[in-house]
Amino acid sequence: MYSEKEYLELEREAPYKSEFYRGEIFAMAGAGHNHNRIVENLSGECYIMFKGKSCRTYSSDQRLHIPENGIYTYPDLIIVCGKNEYLDAKKDTILNPSVIIEVLSESTAAYDRGEKFHFYRSIPSLSEYVLINSQSVAAEVFRKNEQGIWFLASEAYHIDESIRLQSVDLSLKLSDIYAEAEDLINS
Secondary structure, eight states: OOOHHHHHHHHHHOSSOEEEETTEEEEOOOOOHHHHHHHHHHHHHHHHHHTTSSEEEEETTSEEEETTTTEEEOOSEEEEESSOOBSSTTOOEEOOOSEEEEEEOTTTHHHHHTHHHHHHTTOTTOOEEEEEESSSSOEEEEEEOTTSOEEEEEEEOSTTOEEEEGGGTEEEEHHHHTTTOOSOTTO
């Protein structure tokens, strides 16, 4: 069992990324072609849309901490609007994402939809959670309403459709998200 302090000391020196939860450290697996392509496409689309605005993206190398449940994790893409809030003076751990995007793989889909989404819902600044399937054309946007209740707000399952991220005023075409992805089931 490790403390959060021990985890951070090890993680900041490690040659690979690991998540932390309840005293345990979990090494993160590498991602495949479609997963990486989708994250890069999303990052590029967001960069263009947010250029000159108060929102910006961070890819899977940006650590996120959720104080309420003690987890440290690396979402595939986070969008932060306004000033970054950091865990400490090292400025390597974000606390205030507005949007989190996870690209689903066969091995992570159940966790990203279930327990991980449960963890993310405790982040006060989080307004939307986006799931993008890396094996088939499918995207879902979950949004928190004014009462703090999460609901499925937008979904798309065809390459010619779009999803809408209302909290950051962004529409994303699935054709842009999946550009150059290979061997998709229902493209």
